[in-house]
Amino acid sequence: MTTHWxxxxxSVQEDDSRRGLVTLKGSTSSSALPDIIGDAADRAHAWADKFGRTLAGCATLQLDGEDEDDDYYKIEGLDGSLSFDEIAERAVRERLHRQLQKEQSPPRSERSVRTPVGVASRYGADSAGFVTAWQALRDLVADVSIVSGAPLDDVTKVESATGVRWTADLRTLFMQHSGGFELVPAFELVDLGRVLEVRQMFFDAEEFVVEQNADLPPVAADAERPAGSPADRFLPQFIPIAEDNTGAVLVVDMRSGELSGCVIEFSTSMGGSETLWPSLGALVSDVITALTTNGALFQGKYRPEVGAGLTWSRMT
Structure with missing residues (x-):
């Protein structure tokens, strides 16, 4: 029996304290968790050795068909301090405990958010301008510290380094914040300095995957499709704007076509999603609508809460 994982x-880059996340995938001719963990650990160490990185902290492991938020094993001991049997035992115990806690937890109470009159009606999908929509968002979450971003000169330097022409809204986004802000559920905005780092991590992961799977189609096949089309590979036209704690990122898809500038989700394991928002302005408008109408995002699964900061609670 073959198990895909x-x-x-x-991981941490040598001579750099900043951490990064990457997702690797493979298969094992066994359904035994210690065997799967062993193969995954070997793949992780091979990747780290190739790119001069040190594995740091925990990892998460998902198997066939496990796509829900809690469907994963927390892996500790990849530094060799534990045997694969010990890692598997701890992972199963932690997962069971986490699932029992979720079943026993009462539904989270809904907290109200401030609703300035008329904001929702003024900013729909056809917002007059990204800057105006962003300012409306700042007004709604005034108790959240959204620190101003990078100067235009720095933004244009990073844009040039990507080799891709950005939209005006994308440039403006990085001038309006300095990262660390959970604009949408589970995803924190990355600052300008993180853009090239995230791209390089995905390019490194892609290089490693290609070496392991020589029959993969060339990147050009995805790059030539119009923006918003499915993509199995991370493309130079993808500009990261936010990342979660599982190795997935939100990117602005700068491929050509009617949806150029749309926002999609990408991960090494799952590839590119369908278009989530047709533009950055539409993304911000959806957040504003959720804040001003007590609405929710991601198929109604997450509702915003404004307190010491903007957070998102999963509906039960």
Whole structure:
């Protein structure tokens, strides 16, 4: 029996304290968890050795058909301090405990958010301008510290380094914040300095995957499709704007076509999603609508809460 898996690992670049996440995938001719963990660990160490990185902290492991938020094993001991049997035993115990806690937890109470009159009606999908919509968002979450971003000169330097022409809204986004803000559920905005780092991590992961799977189609096949089309590979036209703690990112898809500038989700394990928002302005408008109408995002699964900061609670 062949078991397909994907492991998301945290690593540190030599001479750099900043951590990054990457997802690797593979298959094992066994259904025994210690065997799967062993294969995944070997793949993780091979990747780290190739790119001069040190595995740091925990990892998460998902198997065939496990796509829900809690469907994963927390992996500890990849540094060799534990045997694969010990890692598997701890992972099963932690997962069971986490699932029992979720079943026993009462539904989270809904907290109200401030609703300035008329904001929702003024900013729909056809917002007059990204800057105006962003300012409306800042007004709604005034108790959240959204620190101003990078100067235009720095933004244009990073844009040039990507080799891709950005939209005006994308440039403006990085001038309006400095990262660390959970604009949408589970995803924190990355600052300008993180853009090239995230791209390079995905390019490194792609290079490693290609070496392991020589029959993969060339990147050009995905790059030539119009923006918003499915993509199995991370493309130069993808500009990261936010990342979660599983190795997935939100990117602005700068491929050509009617949806150029749309926002999609990408992960090494799952590839690119369908278009989530047709533009950055539409994304911000959806957040504003959720805030001003007590609405929710991601198929109604997450509702915003404004307190010491903007957070998102999963509906039960």
């Amino acid at each position: 994907r492991i998301t690992i945290s």
